[in-house]
Amino acid sequence: MISVFQQHGQELLTGLENTILCSVIALFFSLIIGSTVAIFEVLPSKFLRIIGKIYIEVFRNIPLLVIGMFFYVVVPQYVFPMDGFTAGTIGLTLYTSSFIAETVRAGIQAVDGGQMEGARANGLSFMQAMWHIVLPQAFKYVIPPLGNQFINLVKNSSVLAFVAGFDLMYQGDMIASATFDTFNTYIAVGILYLIITLPLSYYMRYLEKKLA
Amino acid sequence: MPVIEFKKVEKYYGKFHALKNINLQVEKGEVVVVIGPSGSGKSTLIRTINGLEEIEEGQLLVNGYDLADKKTDLNQIRKDVGMVFQHFNLYDNKTVLENIMLAPKLVLKRNEAENKETALKLLESVGVSDKTASYPKQLSGGQKQRVAIARSLAMKPKALLFDEPTSALDPEMIDDVLNVMKAIAKEGMTMVVVTHEMGFAREVADRVVFMDNGEILENAQADEFFEAPKEERAKQFLSKIIKH
Amino acid sequence: MKRLRKMLLVAGIFILGGLLGACSSSKTQSTWNEDKANNTITWGVKADTRLFGLMDVGTGQIKGFDIDVAKAVTKKILGAKGKAKFVQVTSKTRIPLLKNGNINAIIATMTITPDREKIVDFSKVYFAAGQSLLVKKGSSIKNVKDLNKAGTTVLAVKGSTSAVNIKKSAPNAKVLELEDYAQAFTALKSGQGQALTTDNGILFGIASENPGYHVVGGTFTNEPYGIAVDQGQTELKNKINKALSEMRKDGTYQKLLQKWFGNVAGFNLKEASQQ
Ligand SMILES: Nc1ncnc2c1ncn2[C@@H]1O[C@H](COP(=O)(O)OP(=O)(O)O)[C@@H](O)[C@H]1O
Numbered sequence A: 001m002i003s004v005f006q007q008h009g010q011e012l013l014t015g016l017e018n019t020i021l022c023s024v025i026a027l028f029f030s031l032i033i034g035s036t037v038a039i040f041e042v043l044p045s046k047f048l049r050i051i052g053k054i055y056i057e058v059f060r061n062i063p064l065l066v067i068g069m070f071f072y073v074v075v076p077q078y079v080f081p082m083d084g085f086t087a088g089t090i091g092l093t094l095y096t097s098s099f100i101a102e103t104v105r106a107g108i109q110a111v112d113g114g115q116m117e118g119a120r121a122n123g124l125s126f127m128q129a130m131w132h133i134v135l136p137q138a139f140k141y142v143i144p145p146l147g148n149q150f151i152n153l154v155k156n157s158s159v160l161a162f163v164a165g166f167d168l169m170y171q172g173d174m175i176a177s178a179t180f181d182t183f184n185t186y187i188a189v190g191i192l193y194l195i196i197t198l199p200l201s202y203y204m205r206y207l208e209k210k211l212a
Numbered sequence B: 001m002p003v004i005e006f007k008k009v010e011k012y013y014g015k016f017h018a019l020k021n022i023n024l025q026v027e028k029g030e031v032v033v034v035i036g037p038s039g040s041g042k043s044t045l046i047r048t049i050n051g052l053e054e055i056e057e058g059q060l061l062v063n064g065y066d067l068a069d070k071k072t073d074l075n076q077i078r079k080d081v082g083m084v085f086q087h088f089n090l091y092d093n094k095t096v097l098e099n100i101m102l103a104p105k106l107v108l109k110r111n112e113a114e115n116k117e118t119a120l121k122l123l124e125s126v127g128v129s130d131k132t133a134s135y136p137k138q139l140s141g142g143q144k145q146r147v148a149i150a151r152s153l154a155m156k157p158k159a160l161l162f163d164e165p166t167s168a169l170d171p172e173m174i175d176d177v178l179n180v181m182k183a184i185a186k187e188g189m190t191m192v193v194v195t196h197e198m199g200f201a202r203e204v205a206d207r208v209v210f211m212d213n214g215e216i217l218e219n220a221q222a223d224e225f226f227e228a229p230k231e232e233r234a235k236q237f238l239s240k241i242i243k244h
Numbered sequence C: 001m002k003r004l005r006k007m008l009l010v011a012g013i014f015i016l017g018g019l020l021g022a023c024s025s026s027k028t029q030s031t032w033n034e035d036k037a038n039n040t041i042t043w044g045v046k047a048d049t050r051l052f053g054l055m056d057v058g059t060g061q062i063k064g065f066d067i068d069v070a071k072a073v074t075k076k077i078l079g080a081k082g083k084a085k086f087v088q089v090t091s092k093t094r095i096p097l098l099k100n101g102n103i104n105a106i107i108a109t110m111t112i113t114p115d116r117e118k119i120v121d122f123s124k125v126y127f128a129a130g131q132s133l134l135v136k137k138g139s140s141i142k143n144v145k146d147l148n149k150a151g152t153t154v155l156a157v158k159g160s161t162s163a164v165n166i167k168k169s170a171p172n173a174k175v176l177e178l179e180d181y182a183q184a185f186t187a188l189k190s191g192q193g194q195a196l197t198t199d200n201g202i203l204f205g206i207a208s209e210n211p212g213y214h215v216v217g218g219t220f221t222n223e224p225y226g227i228a229v230d231q232g233q234t235e236l237k238n239k240i241n242k243a244l245s246e247m248r249k250d251g252t253y254q255k256l257l258q259k260w261f262g263n264v265a266g267f268n269l270k271e272a273s274q275q
């Protein structure tokens, strides 16, 4: 296993970089999209609520791989070109955002309804009440499940391997097929994933304790 | 022109007829106390006034805006009509001072210095100026309610609504809150108060409205009402709560 | 307390690694003896490769040249009652599956290479393929030299030799490796690359179903296909070699080649049957 690191360190490093890059981008955008969709879901407007519901049900219930492939092969064919990294990252973002939306919505609904009512009666608009009063309180409930989503996101970024996105898993496939040392290669890849996810899960646990 | 005017208002929760043919006027500076048994529609009535509940039929004019009209901007009305709730509904993630300063800052764009000065003055007048940096969790019920009243007053409203403001309080704290409310009434604030505090009603109310089953059964001058309610059900209700 | 937990965690990871390592190095016994006892040979075959091994969606059966050769070899070895069992593999999974004993032999468009010979044993050549290119009709790419430009992207399949070869023949081209031929071809259609490279037989299979695409530039490598068995399974390997020779002698081999490739335009039967 050490020899895999020694001989293919450069490839693994490239993979690690791409995996981290993809995860960070997907995390950022899925948080924004997910929170927006979550707000759609608690909006007074029935139309927007339905839009939010459809978004969540669609992206949550299609395998990530299918979404990734869609952006890799269908979108370039009919809409505009994009490479595997972009396609995979978009797919991962949409997929994850649907889970984040569900999580954040649950968090919003866990906040006592009196908070929104008090704010509205006080003259705040729906969005002001959401932003200043409800979301900060919802955030507290949402930290632990959100942490799980982030860890899943890192692991799910291995979808890039299927659309030639040069991530850790893709590089692992390359190394394994060049060396035939499948076993040690995937152990090495697994350890590199742990290097990303373990600190993340410890940090999440720390945050959870701090906020509790 | 009355500050608040109900004209033949009907309100339904699904099939349930919660408000039936409500006609009511509240003049500027008037204090109207709403009483009635539990479930009679008092909260519903008061909540329609700032648009927390929609009405299905009739007209409801608040400061000249028609709440039944979909084009009416509810935020505009809420700016001018404050509301105090039974369970306070203070912002749990904000300090006492922030609770009071938030809406004036966001909605009225009041500048920071003036906002703070107003807030501190109000906190002093309701007697919690030593708690400015505390969070709602750290306050007693009576303190919470007085902060909530200060929060409403900070918007410089034209009318204030109270929905059983003392019902969730320990008895020894009720008077603190009622005294604050009396002081506000003396300054000429237009108020609609749902309460079971008959002492307060006798002392402060100009008019008493008695509700049952979603209807206004009696709407009388306060002294007349307490001397001799016309309605049989109002009589029974009064005798019950006064015995307590 | 925290320290202890961390240490346990690290220890756990290493124990896990060690256990898996031990498993992977344990050797199976002669598969030939097992096969004889069960009267069955389990073959790893492709199921996504037209002409060689393709799943018939209607019947759920895999059909192709590799399949027919495997069946014929099975009968020669085990007799008329011998059964050939098929397990789907991809270029990526076939060696691990052979190594862990899930399959007895691989007949899955597998090129004999010196690297692979270090870890598996190959039979004699049963199909002389050569790497070629599939492009959209009208493409400016005519042969492998046209690929050797920066900005050209070539699509290949993971675990196949074609990716390695193209990196040698056209070092300036970017190579993207996908999971299987279906995905690689879809990627070609959607413009993720300008050419798809792999063995000519496979490319002809794809072109026969997709009239907008054709095979260009002839073959630029030799890709002799062999049947692979795990190292040390010499008895099984010898039996397979003997069966292959018999098939060539009695005409079975030529019949199968004709059946699958006789009607493929531009395909050179003679070249493919070279030993
Ligand atoms: N959101 C609601 N949905 C359905 N029914 C409601 C709702 N709010 C109140 N009601 C019903 O309307 C009636 C009046 O309620 P409410 O105005 O709260 O009475 P009160 O404040 O006088 O106790 C009650 O029968 C109550 O069950």
Ligand SMILES: [Mg+2]
Residues within 6 Å of the ligand: B042, B043, B044, B164
């Ligand atoms: Mg009530």
